[in-house]
Amino acid sequence: MSDIRVRFAPSPTGELHIGGARTALFNYLFARKNGGTFVLRIDDTDLERSRADYIDKLIASLKWLGIEWDEGPYFQSKRLPEYTGEAERLIVENKAYRCYCSVEELASGREEAKKDNRAYLYPGTCRNLTTEQEEIFRKEGRKPVIRLRTPEEGTTKVSDEIRGEVSFDNYGIDDFIIVKSNGLPTYNFASVIDDLQMKISHIIRAEEHLSNTPRQIICAQALGYDLPKFAHVPMILAPDRSKLSKRHGATSVEEFRDQGFLPEALVNYMALLGWSPGRNEELLTLEKMIENFSLERVNKTAAIYDVAKLAWMNSQYMKEYDPKLLAETAIPFFEKKNLLSGKPDNDKKNKLEKIVTAVRERAKTLDELADNASYFLTDDFEYDEKGINKYFKKEGAAGYIRQAVSLIDNITEFEATALEESFHRLSEELQISAGRINPLVRLAITGRMGGPGLFETISILGRQKTTARLIRAADYIDSIK
């Protein structure tokens, strides 16, 4: 194992976002590629917004995607003494100080700044309080925060593996809060301490953190640690170029799963958002991704995600999936459509496997797959409106269907090839084209205009159901005349 160590550190304030998932994936790929260690850490220092059930969901989503971590999960909420200890040390070393300004006082200053159209910077009110002054504030019942004493001049340079060197003017960085008045550390403090103590070598995270990085560097310097390397990966944007949110449809891994996407497809798609293997390849196994991954090949540009391409990719994976596994994976989707209930026995499983194999060519998601297969599992379906006009209302339709009934009744070998031959003979006898009778039969037994090969469909459906549906359709045609 090399000393490469990376981490994914989500805060449990929601489901695993697609952007977060991709960050996790890049960290994972980078660790695997370099024989490093991938650490999972839960940044749960925000008491108000963190929720325990999100932790479980986060972990479930990562597992579903197949993104495995080597260490953790660590919880910031369990490391509180670390942070307060370090904060105390900084105060003793005069690198940090207590600030007694109230939220109201700060807010008014911020408003003032906004009115003048300038950025608000904490003015350093409490920078040099005497012990006596502190004593007075404490007696007033003020709960202090702890602020880091940041340099007023010079620049702080972020050396980014993806973007190169980015420098920030220290003037624009105020004495920010590292410990809140409730005693909990802020993100910019806790995560710095964790990253340093956990010996993280590369911080690979979303671009939105780039602006925070100089603060963290200053913080790390104050603490006296060596800096890790940084890599800020581009954001994932919605089709309208805005930040991806609920109104754009699915945004979390969980939602994509529920819509019927396969984890392999989602992972493959995410990997290609902001990264490319450098060759004209789109369909990549996880092994291939690992083999080819490098931060050097990660883009700087924000990527807009395109569900159509994800869907295409998903269909490609469905086609290659092991039929047994595909049937198994599709079960919840059948259940959701009331096409299946209870645990399927072996017979049922075999049947599902056949069905799924027959219809998967035409589906982009598992949801569509279940929909395409519905008539195999229920007799309860309507005839396609257009189909009724196009086929049922044509002269002789009921008659042809009844011919098909006797064909089905009399055929000895009930499988696709034999059926095809018999139907071929029938259309010759009737002196009509196959195009006249086949779609008619399809509509009668499936209610639809399209689907798998007709004879495959019949053979899966079985003799009984086929004849019953044919008779039902013939009667229906008579009834609408």
Add this chain to the structure above:
RNA sequence: GGCCCCUUCGUCUAAUCGGUUAGGACACCAGCCUUUCAAGCUGGCAACAGGGGUUCAAAUCCCCUAGGGGUCACCA
């Protein structure tokens, strides 16, 4: 608004020491295949944000402009 990042087909991207008819994929369109719908195959449409430099030569290097994004919390 300050600071920071970014800018190749509609979308994801390739062209990583300047020299390509700017390549691939999705989507879209057309043809083939076919009992249907798909899939598949073949072909087509389609991009270097704009303007200045540097250079024999710029998508590639530099500057400016425009546009997009991020960030400016006792959120992470």
